[in-house]
Amino acid sequence: MTTASGGRVVALVPAAGRGVRLGEQTPKAFVTLAGTSMMRLSVDGLLASGVVDHVVVVAPAELIGAAVALLPAGVQVVEGGAERIDSVRAGIAAAPDADIYLVHDAARALTPTSLIARVVAELRSGRKAVVPALEVTDTIKTVDILGGVTGTPKRSELRGIQTPQGFDAALMRRAYEAASADDPATDDAGLVERLGERVRTIPGDPLAFKITTQLDLTLARALTAATTKPATNTADEGLG
Template sequence: MSEPSRDKRLWLVVPAAGRGRRMGAERPKQYLTLAGHPVLVQTLARLHQAFPEARLCLCLDPDDAYFDPAWVPFGEWRRSPGGAERVDSVRQALAALADEAHVDDLVLVHDVARPCVTVADLRRLLANLREDAAGGLLATPAADTMKRDDGHGSVARTESRRGLWHAQTPQGFRYGLLCRALDAARARGLEVTDEASAVEALGLSPRLVPGRRDNIKITHPEDLALAAHILAAQREESPPTQANEESV
């Protein structure tokens, strides 16, 4: 890692190496058309609207035949090979930044399949991260009744939703902390489903930053149509100038 001799930078890590098997489509979900553009294009455009000066590391399958570099709106960006799992892609992206990133630089990791995150939520998350050494993530309080199954497809009991949150992305942490957390999780053989869980395993408590519920993750076929409706609704609710800025 570089010496602390310059201003801190903001890095964006976007894992985009998934195959999207649950979508059952002819191509990975990040390349499916959403409101006239690939999902990946919509997601990168939204991140660029919030953080035009950030530096991007885009994690792509080495054999990706769909990606077009012209889709990237960032002036400074690099491509990093994606891994077998999302956490592997993030680790490889962090390694690719090692010669430039300072331990205290902020790194935001965002799912490529979350194109509906709002600029306001992105900027509010960053403001919170600057004040919290443990990092944080966008999240929403659980609103539905939570059921625990019995392992055979029936209800075992109802769980209290008090204090439960649905984790979203981006999730943001200092570069040095995130590297340490992911390395420690791998050494201990821990399953890491998001960056926050690795940081939690160090005994830290990332901040929960309330975000909008329409920051959905496109996972199943019906999610694509829902995302299109969300983007249209967001354009309708934005002031005319902002709506124009947020179109790609």
């Protein structure tokens, strides 16, 4: 069964990374915000969007049992690989019946459901590759190996790319078939671009930021605490 005409939507959630830059004892996807793992929050967002038919989480081999225990019934958990590209390949292999793939970072745990729905809507309208993007606010420099500035790209032509990234399933399979095992691409859209296919950007959302550093984690926890804080009973104010 699919969510709407246009085929079956499968979301792949790579969650096998260690998250060294985060500096936590637990692998990043298992780090919690207000008591809930980032992995679970990301999966809940995908399911709550109403546009995803199936979710495949790709976890470290030794933590598959722990992942299953943390996730809703029906979410498939498979073993990941040493690199992200290996984990996404494992997710593709686990869901060969997909018509549309979404690839969503577990570390973008606060991504609004509306953004997920917009990506799928673009794909259902006929786009083959869609990624959320935010305008870059900092000036960006290119540098050489010694740190010397070699150029200043036009900020108006730069975008910070988020997830979920969405693809026609046949196109994504083709992109991964063409990629080598040690491909240095940092996102799935990069593999599709190499095939000469056009990747469409849509406006992203600041809440879809990637939780990578301790500062990111502090912000995410503050935002989560603010949204889960019990409402104040104004009738009781001033009593005591």
